[in-house]
Amino acid sequence: GIQVEQSPPDLILQEGANSTLRCNFSDSVNNLQWFHQNPWGQLINLFYIPSGTKQNGRLSATTVATERYSLLYISSSQTTDSGVYFCAVLKYNFNKFYFGSGTKLNVKP
């Protein structure tokens, strides 16, 4: 399988601060996604980003496939950003996604 490591495991921010979450993976992949699990348990798709950079409002993500890592940037954090952020990768011949253990983010007002 593929090892997926996320860092940091826990992060506490003051509202308005910026943060960077990292996802390292052990093999070449065909798909990489970032998810946000909100405090109500819903898993929300943030980015589909096997390579390159994407932005969506205050969030952006960059994947450097050749170096096997991805970064999720959160700018001007808000309390609604709290929750757990998961990175997941897929290699087609494995038929299943491999998830990191997540980064738990707590944004304080």
Add this chain to the structure above:
Amino acid sequence: NAGVTQTPKFRVLKTGQSMTLLCAQDMNHEYMYWYRQDPGMGLRLIHYSVGEGTTAKGEVPDGYNVSRLKKQNFLLGLESAAPSQTSVYFCASSDRTNTGELFFGEGSRLTVL
């Protein structure tokens, strides 16, 4: 376009009872997955399917059975529920003919007493 829908959302069972969780997707996706998530933990793959009529074991398949009789539906069954199966269950689907992006349902919270 509802995406991935799970029923029921909540269920309480007694030890030894059986039940079936239904996952339905309206995106014509080939691949479907069942995960469980225990409190404070990540997602663990139970079973998955790469197409109608196919199923395969994931990381934690014991105590569960699945069926994929129709492309849009993926059923997860517990034949004899145990307290260790208390968890939140997530269904997901992906379109491997396009980007392979994974989409989740809202989850089903199961408590086994």
